[in-house]
Amino acid sequence: MKKITLLYLVLSVIVLVAVACEALLPAAPADDALLDGPIAELTPEQNALFALGDAAFNRDIFTPATGLGPIFVASSCGSCHAGDGKGTPFTTLTRFGQHDDTGNRFMGQGGPQLQNRAIPGHTAELLPAGAVFSRFTPPANTGLGLLAALSDEQILANADPTDRDGDGISGVPNWIHAPHYFKPQWFHKEQNDRYVGRFGKKAAAIDLLHQTVNAYKQDMGITSEFDSEDPINYNVSGQAGDGVDDPEVTSAKVNAVVFYLRTLKVPLQRTPADPMVVAGKQLFISLDCGKCHTPDWKTGQSDVAALANRTFSPYTDLLLHDMGAGLDDGYTEGIAKTAEWKTPALWGLGLSQNSQGGRVFLLHDGRAHSVDEAIRLHGGEASRSVEKYANLAEAERGKLLRFLDTL
Amino acid sequence: MMRTLYFLIGSTLIQVAVYAQPDAARPVSTSATAATVVTVTKPIPTDSTPMPKAFADLFYRDSTLRKGKQEKGALKINMDATYDRPFLTSTKAPVSIGGYLEANTQYMQTNGKTDGLSFQARRMTIFLASSINRRIKFLSEIEFEDGTKEINIEFAAMDIELTPLLNLRGGIIMNPIGSFNQNHDGPKWEFIDRPISSVTIIPSTWSNVGFGLYGKKYTANWVWAYEAYLTNGFDDQIIANGQNRTFLPATKANRDRFDESFNGVPLVTLKMAFKRRKWGEIGLSWMGGVYNKFQIDGLVLDQRRRVDVWALDFNTTLPTGTFINSEFVWASINVPATYTQQFGRMQQGGWIDIVHPLVKKTMFGWKKAVVNAALRVERVDYNVGTFAETGDPLRDDLWAIVPGLSFRPSPTTVIRGNYRYHWQTDLLGNPPARTAGFQFGFSTYF
Numbered sequence: 001m002k003k004i005t006l007l008y009l010v011l012s013v014i015v016l017v018a019v020a021c022e023a024l025l026p027a028a029p030a031d032d033a034l035l036d037g038p039i040a041e042l043t044p045e046q047n048a049l050f051a052l053g054d055a056a057f058n059r060d061i062f063t064p065a066t067g068l069g070p071i072f073v074a075s076s077c078g079s080c081h082a083g084d085g086k087g088t089p090f091t092t093l094t095r096f097g098q099h100d101d102t103g104n105r106f107m108g109q110g111g112p113q114l115q116n117r118a119i120p121g122h123t124a125e126l127l128p129a130g131a132v133f134s135r136f137t138p139p140a141n142t143g144l145g146l147l148a149a150l151s152d153e154q155i156l157a158n159a160d161p162t163d164r165d166g167d168g169i170s171g172v173p174n175w176i177h178a179p180h181y182f183k184p185q186w187f188h189k190e191q192n193d194r195y196v197g198r199f200g201k202k203a204a205a206i207d208l209l210h211q212t213v214n215a216y217k218q219d220m221g222i223t224s225e226f227d228s229e230d231p232i233n234y235n236v237s238g239q240a241g242d243g244v245d246d247p248e249v250t251s252a253k254v255n256a257v258v259f260y261l262r263t264l265k266v267p268l269q270r271t272p273a274d275p276m277v278v279a280g281k282q283l284f285i286s287l288d289c290g291k292c293h294t295p296d297w298k299t300g301q302s303d304v305a306a307l308a309n310r311t312f313s314p315y316t317d318l319l320l321h322d323m324g325a326g327l328d329d330g331y332t333e334g335i336a337k338t339a340e341w342k343t344p345a346l347w348g349l350g351l352s353q354n355s356q357g358g359r360v361f362l363l364h365d366g367r368a369h370s371v372d373e374a375i376r377l378h379g380g381e382a383s384r385s386v387e388k389y390a391n392l393a394e395a396e397r398g399k400l401l402r403f404l405d406t407l
Numbered sequence: 408m409m410r411t412l413y414f415l416i417g418s419t420l421i422q423v424a425v426y427a428q429p430d431a432a433r434p435v436s437t438s439a440t441a442a443t444v445v446t447v448t449k450p451i452p453t454d455s456t457p458m459p460k461a462f463a464d465l466f467y468r469d470s471t472l473r474k475g476k477q478e479k480g481a482l483k484i485n486m487d488a489t490y491d492r493p494f495l496t497s498t499k500a501p502v503s504i505g506g507y508l509e510a511n512t513q514y515m516q517t518n519g520k521t522d523g524l525s526f527q528a529r530r531m532t533i534f535l536a537s538s539i540n541r542r543i544k545f546l547s548e549i550e551f552e553d554g555t556k557e558i559n560i561e562f563a564a565m566d567i568e569l570t571p572l573l574n575l576r577g578g579i580i581m582n583p584i585g586s587f588n589q590n591h592d593g594p595k596w597e598f599i600d601r602p603i604s605s606v607t608i609i610p611s612t613w614s615n616v617g618f619g620l621y622g623k624k625y626t627a628n629w630v631w632a633y634e635a636y637l638t639n640g641f642d643d644q645i646i647a648n649g650q651n652r653t654f655l656p657a658t659k660a661n662r663d664r665f666d667e668s669f670n671g672v673p674l675v676t677l678k679m680a681f682k683r684r685k686w687g688e689i690g691l692s693w694m695g696g697v698y699n700k701f702q703i704d705g706l707v708l709d710q711r712r713r714v715d716v717w718a719l720d721f722n723t724t725l726p727t728g729t730f731i732n733s734e735f736v737w738a739s740i741n742v743p744a745t746y747t748q749q750f751g752r753m754q755q756g757g758w759i760d761i762v763h764p765l766v767k768k769t770m771f772g773w774k775k776a777v778v779n780a781a782l783r784v785e786r787v788d789y790n791v792g793t794f795a796e797t798g799d800p801l802r803d804d805l806w807a808i809v810p811g812l813s814f815r816p817s818p819t820t821v822i823r824g825n826y827r828y829h830w831q832t833d834l835l836g837n838p839p840a841r842t843a844g845f846q847f848g849f850s851t852y853f
Contacts, residue, residue: 025843026517063648074749076651079747082833088794116745121708123745354838355837
C-alpha cells in the first residue's frame with residue numbers, strides 16, 4: 001500500500017468517525033421520560049448548589065468508615081430513589097410503635113423506624129413484640145419544591161373534616177410537633193405548637209429539611225448537626241454508635257440536598273392533547289378522583305424565583321383521607337388515624353416502572369402491581385369513586401388508565 | 408572505560424556506548440553526568456543474524472504483541488510476562504532497566520451528557536531487574552498512575568531457581584489470578600481501557616507481600632506450569648466502600664497490606680496453565696482467604712468471612728494470524744446476612760478480545776509495521792442472585808463492546824483508537840445507562 005493510500009485511508013476513517021459521532025453517542029432520553037434534572041430558570045449560583053446537592057444525593061455512598069449505621073436501611077439516598085423515582089420492596093422501610101394520636105410508645109425501643117440492616121459486626125434491629133407497624137415504599141422526589149412552596153392556608157382551604165359538602169370526602173391536615181431546628185416561614189401556620197405536615201406517607205414531615213434530616217438518620221444512620229445521635233439497636237446491650245465522630249455530614253451538605261430536592265423539576269405529562277388522554281382526564285374528574293388528587297395548584301412568593309407564582313399539576317391535596325379498613329395497617333404518625341393516608345401526588349406515576357425495575361409497586365407499601373389494582377384497593381373516602389370506576393365500560397377504564405399513564 | 412548497551416526503537420537497534428569517564432576519543436558526547444552516552448544506530452538484524460540475547464525475546468515473545476505469525480523458540484505463557492519485557496541491559500551492568508508509558512484522550516457521553524474531552528496519562532511504569540547470581544533474579548515494577556495520583560510498587564520480588572520445575576519467589580508479587588493480572592503491560596493491548604472484569608472483580612493489578620513457588624515442565628511443543636503463593640490479602644473494604652457494591656479493588660486503599668495482614672490469615676493463590684503449540688494456552692486459577700477482622704487480641708468479633716475468586720483464561724493465535732484472548736472470573740463473598748443486598752454475594756464477568764492483522768508491511772519506513780482490527784466484548788455482573796423481598800433478579804451489571812484499530816510501527820509500540828459502547832444496568836434493573844465514546848492513545852515500552 002502506498003503511503004498516500006494509507007494516508008487517505010486514515011483521513012477517511014477520521015472523517016467518518018467525526019460524522020458518525022452524533023449517531024454513535026447515546027442521546028439523552030426525552031425530557032418527559034426523566035424525573036431527574038433541575039427546574040428551569042435557576043440562576044448559575046443555584047445551578048451550582050443543585051449540582052452539589054445532586055452529588056450528595058446520588059453519589060454519596062456511606063460506609064462504616066463514613067458513618068453508615070450502625071443499623072440502617074440503605075447506604076445512600078439514591079439507593080431508595082433511583083433516578084429520583086419511587087423505590088421498591090428492596091428499600092421499603094418499616095415504621096412501628098404508634099397506634100393513635102397520643103404518640104409513639106416504642107421510642108425507647110427503637111421507634112419509629114426499623115433499621116433492618118447493620119454494618120458488619122453489628123446486629124440488625126428486630127421489630128419489638130407487640131408493636132404495630134406499617135411498611136412504606138420510598139416515594140418519588142420530583143416537584144417537591146413546588147409542594148413545599150404552597151402555603152398552609154392553601155392546603156387548609158381544601159380541608160373538610162366534617163364533610164360539610166356531604167360528598168363523603170373529608171380531608172384533614174396532620175398537625176406535627178416541629179423539631180428544634182425548624183424555622184417557620186411566612187406561609188407556615190401554627191396551631192397548638194404544631195404545624196401542618198405535608199411530606200411522607202402520613203404527612204409527618206413539615207418541610208424538606210425535616211424530611212431530609214429524618215432520612216439521613218433513620219434510613220442511613222447518618223448524624224448531622226440537626227440530629228446528632230445514631231440510631232441504636234435496643235435489642236442488644238451496649239447501645240454503642242458506629243464509632244465515627246458526629247456529626248457525620250455537615251449542615252452545608254444537608255442544606256445542599258434540601259435545595260436539590262426543592263429544585264428538582266416536575267414530571268412532564270406526555271401526550272396531554274391525545275384525545276384518549278383528554279377523555280381520561282375528564283373521567284378522572286367526573287369520578288371525583290380529583291377531589292383528593294387535586295390537579296392544579298399555584299405557588300405564591302418564594303425565596304427561589306423559579307418556584308414563585310408557578311402553576312403546576314401534582315394531583316394531591318396534601319391532606320389525610322380515610323382509605324378504609326383494607327389499607328389500615330394499625331400504625332400511624334402525628335395525629336393521623338391509622339386508616340388515614342396523605343394523598344400521594346400522581347405526577348410521575350407513568351414513569352414508576354423506570355425506577356422500580358420494570359415493574360410497579362404502588363400504594364404506601366407497594367402492594368399494588370398495577371394502577372388498576374391500586375385504584376381498586378382504595379376504600380373509605382374513595383369508595384364511591386372506586387365503585388364508579390368499577391362500573392365503567394372497559395374502554396372507558398382504558399381511557400382513565402391511559403391518562404394516568406401519561407402523568 | 409566503555410560499556411555497550413543495546414536498545415530497540417521501532418525496528419531500529421540502537422547501540423549505546425556508555426563511557427564511565429569523559430573521553431576525548433568518543434565520536435559524539437553529551438556530558439549530563441559523569442557518565443556520557445553516545446548512540447550509534449544500525450539496521451535491525453535479520454533472523455539469520457545473531458542478535459544480542461537481551462533482544463532476542465522481543466522478536467519471539469508472546470503472541471499478545473500481535474506479530475501476526477506463529478511463535479518461534481521456547482513457548483511463552485502468561486506467567487512469563489513478568490520477565491518477558493524489553494530491558495535496556497548491558498553484559499556488565501548489574502541492573503537492567505525498562506518500562507512503558509501510556510496516554511490517551513477520550514470523549515465519552517452517557518445518556519446525552521458528557522464531561523467533554525479529556526487527556527489522560529494513565530500510567531508510566533518503570534522496570535528494574537537484576538541477575539543477582541546464576542539462577543537468582545530480582546525484578547521490580549514501579550507504577551505511576553494518573554500522573555502521580557497513585558504510586559505503587561506492583562512487583563518487587565526475588566526468584567531463586569532450584570530446577571525449572573521448582574523456583575522460589577518472595578517479595579511483593581502479583582497474585583497469579585487470571586491472565587490479565589500477570590500480563591497487563593499497556594503496549595501489549597489494542598484497547599485503551601483495561602478489561603472491566605479484570606480490574607473490578609479481579610482487582611488488577613493485584614499484588615501483595617508473600618512467598619511461594621512456581622515452575623514449568625516443557626517440551627518443544629507444550630509447556631505446563633504452576634504457581635502457588637501465600638500472601639497478605641483482602642480487608643473488609645471489599646464490602647464497605649464508596650462503590651455501593653462488593654468491590655474487591657477497594658481493598659487496595661489499605662496501604663498497610665504491605666506491612667501486615669489485616670486478619671492474620673494468608674491469601675492462597677494457585678494457578679495452573681497449559682499451552683500447546685498451535686492450540687493455545689489455557690489457565691485455571693483460584694485465590695481465597697478471609698477478608699474480615701474476626702478477632703482482636705483474641706476477642707471474637709465475627710465469624711471468618713471468606714472471599715474466593717476463580718478464573719479461567721485462554722488465548723490462541725489462529726493460522727490466519729487472528730489472536731483470541733479471553734478471561735472469565737467468578738467471585739464468591741461471604742457477606743453478613745443482615746448487610747444490604749446492594750453488596751453482591753456472587754460476582755462474575757469476562758471478556759473476549761479478537762485481534763486480526765489487516766496490513767503487515769513496511770509503512771512510513773517502519774519495517775513489518777502492522778495495522779490491526781480489534782474487537783472486545785465484555786460482560787460483568789456485580790451481583791448474581793435474587794432479591795429476598797421479591798425473588799426478582801439482582802442486576803448491577805453491564806455489557807460493553809469495543810471495536811478498535813491499532814497501528815504497531817514495532818511490536819513494542821501501539822497507537823490505538825477505540826470506540827466504546829456499554830450498557831450499565833442498576834441493581835433494580837431499571838433502563839440501562841448508555842455510555843459511548845471515542846478513545847485515542849498510545850502505549851509504548853521504552
